[in-house]
Amino acid sequence: GQNIDQPTEMTATEGAIVQINCTYQTSGFNGLFWYQQHAGEAPTFLSYNVLDGLEEKGRFSSFLSRSKGYSYLLLKELQMKDSASYLCAVRDVNYGQNFVFGPGTRLSVLP
Amino acid sequence: DVKVTQSSRYLVKRTGEKVFLECVQDMDHENMFWYRQDPGLGLRLIYFSYDVKMKEKGDIPEGYSVSREKKERFSLILESASTNQTSMYLCASSLLDQRNGYTFGSGTRLTVV
Numbered sequence: 001g002q003n004i005d006q007p008t009e010m011t012a013t014e015g016a017i018v019q020i021n022c023t024y025q026t027s028g029f030n031g032l033f034w035y036q037q038h039a040g041e042a043p044t045f046l047s048y049n050v051l052d053g054l055e056e057k058g059r060f061s062s063f064l065s066r067s068k069g070y071s072y073l074l075l076k077e078l079q080m081k082d083s084a085s086y087l088c089a090v091r092d093v094n095y096g097q098n099f100v101f102g103p104g105t106r107l108s109v110l111p
Numbered sequence: 112d113v114k115v116t117q118s119s120r121y122l123v124k125r126t127g128e129k130v131f132l133e134c135v136q137d138m139d140h141e142n143m144f145w146y147r148q149d150p151g152l153g154l155r156l157i158y159f160s161y162d163v164k165m166k167e168k169g170d171i172p173e174g175y176s177v178s179r180e181k182k183e184r185f186s187l188i189l190e191s192a193s194t195n196q197t198s199m200y201l202c203a204s205s206l207l208d209q210r211n212g213y214t215f216g217s218g219t220r221l222t223v224v
Contacts, residue, residue: 043201
């Protein structure tokens with residue numbers, strides 16, 4: 001089976017750095033995605049990791065350790081518009097190659 | 112601008128009604144998915160389809176059915192709506208190998224009264 005865990009809520013200050021963690025247990029790991037979802041809107045793609053290490057894309061970076069079943073999303077120079085939910089999704093070859101989504105982390109950025 | 116379009120943003124239906132949620136994508140994607148999203152539970156897969164006229168059950172198919180008569184359209188059907196089906200419904204599509212992840216629609220917030 002699959003189990004994905006994320007903190008439910010986080011709060012950070014504008015201009016700061018925040019790290020959102022995701023831990024997972026899957027039988028056939030084949031990639032991890034991070035999505036951003038603003039309230040009332042569709043999730044949008046942020047990053048994809050399939051190999052260990054850090055992927056950087058502007059203010060956002062994502063890290064993966066397959067041996068630890070662990071990923072994090074790092075947001076730098078936080079802006080008010082970064083207030084959103086962040087969804088971790090794991091691709092599992094034993095789940096029809098479909099993604100399994102975590103519960104999401106609601107991030108609030110305060111002035 | 113490629114996209115996934117869901118026909119309604121908000122719907123209110125009565126218990127026992129038959130409800131149709133429509134989803135259309137213009138990216139020529141092979142795969143299409145229906146999820147529901149509830150607070151604290153995340154996204155849960157209802158049904159998916161890898162090809163026209165093909166459908167597979169996800170994690171929570173009970174009370175739902177789907178139809179995929181054309182590649183670009185994937186419909187979710189609630190045969191007899193119940194209050195526990197009040198939720199946000201999200202449609203998504205992807206390439207066959209899913210290498211670029213999913214593109215989601217804006218969602219339909221369904222309330223069953």
